[in-house]
């Protein structure tokens with residue numbers, strides 16, 4: 001394929017898959033402009049992409065309280081009294097219904113890791129801490145991010161408290177945790 | 182329940198990328214190998230189970246349809262299984278049930294996976310986009326948005342184990358990496374046969390604390406296939422069957438924060454116990470001749486020694502320190518190179534591990550043959566923090 005035909009092809013495909021043209025050119029120029037035999041692998045740009053709207057269903061209040069009121073909620077089973085955060089509208093142990101309870105937002109790190117190599121959506125944010133946090137008053141632990149100045153100081157058992165982001169999107173990442181005290 | 186034997190195996194080369202072959206072509210190659218190994222014709226297959234993990238990896242939802250078509254298996258019954266890293270083991274478990282129940286006599290189990298067609302155009306690399314494809318199999322409501330990776334989910338458990346027992350240490354993990362990369366040198370289908378030192382591993386870049394580059398398994402592309410037959414049907418094929426004497430499976434809480442403890446893989450302990458009970462194994466360290474354990478990360482292999490009851494809880498590190506799990510040791514683990522040295526072509530992995538054991542039990546494993554092997558263990562795990570585990574005990578007559 002000659003250079004001009006290649007560039008036109010790259011531009012058309014770049015628009016189709018929603019990637020900058022120069023990146024498509026970078027990825028395909030060598031293969032597409034060299035003399036490959038008729039049986040050489042033929043690669044093309046592609047993507048799989050679906051836009052959606054997602055209802056939180058019975059879990060909606062958890063996300064709405066964070067989003068609108070900076071309140072962290074859990075649920076308590078009306079039959080066996082277990083407290084869940086992340087919340088559940090139904091108890092997985094006794095199948096009882098649960099009711100909403102407000103949590104203080106303090107808790108402890110049960111375990112953590114520091115991510116240094118991430119997916120293409122997060123690669124620019126590394127390193128960051130992801131931890132399971134057992135909130136005071138809850139029987140289960142929630143996965144969240146812990147932000148701290150010295151990232152090497154995260155420890156199992158560390159006391160943390162919830163922080164509500166100023167700009168909230170209605171997603172679980174509207175909250176994160178910081179060392180308490 | 183009928184006795185079920187493995188009568189044919191085939192594994193393609195595991196590679197970082199196969200541009201010469203699509204997923205259905207890779208599957209075809211391994212199926213052809215397994216049929217030739219068994220001396221079987223495709224007409225002798227009664228049903229098929231497909232182990233294919235991630236639809237993004239294949240760039241095709243319901244990819245089993247098109248493998249089945251390409252193999253010319255129409256109109257035989259076929260089902261697809263997808264259980265994360267345990268997909269291969271679960272496909273085998275489903276195939277076992279098809280034959281043990283008496284519903285079918287001969288079942289083809291096909292594991293196949295691509296991955297590196299996923300491409301992060303910004304960096305020009307596959308890995309970040311492969312990880313993104315994997316991230317959609319995390320809980321999308323509460324967990325995926327935090328940016329926890331697959332390595333992260335296993336690192337969380339490893340840190341909890343370290344906190345409780347003081348191990349696995351980074352040095353012990355590095356030794357596992359060296360062992361598995363070295364073992365891969367003798368495996369002709371392996372993707373990463375390299376002579377590494379402990380120092381190389383310790384100095385490799387951090388991926389998810391405490392795992393470094395060489396503590397991680399590889400993303401691989403490849404296919405592994407085996408043929409299951411009932412005791413009667415096995416007589417139709419030319420190889421001595423390797424019998425599935427025990428099989429155990431469990432699916433633990435996938436949201437790890439719901440578990441009682443974070444420091445061990447409960448699904449693995451339950452699956453191993455069930456498989457041992459079924460096979461009549463009482464002292465695993467004495468009775469098992471070799472094991473292929475799911476070393477997605479070095480730390481998880483060390484914890485797997487405990488979960489498979491080779492030692493007490495908290496003692497896993499000792500088995501690598503004492504050389505027990507080396508290829509020349511009392512209980513060699515991952516002679517194939519495991520996921521770290523041979524590779525992790527997800528849907529194919531559990532079947533690749535099983536095929537490796539089959540070769541040893543037949544005495545066909547060439548330079549890496551474990552002498553006189555009679556009993557082998559396969560552990561296949563997947564999902565966040567090993568939510569799924571399938572264990573199989575294999576024996577020769």
Ligand SMILES: [Zn+2]
Nearest residue numbers: 077080091094
């Ligand atoms: Zn309850």
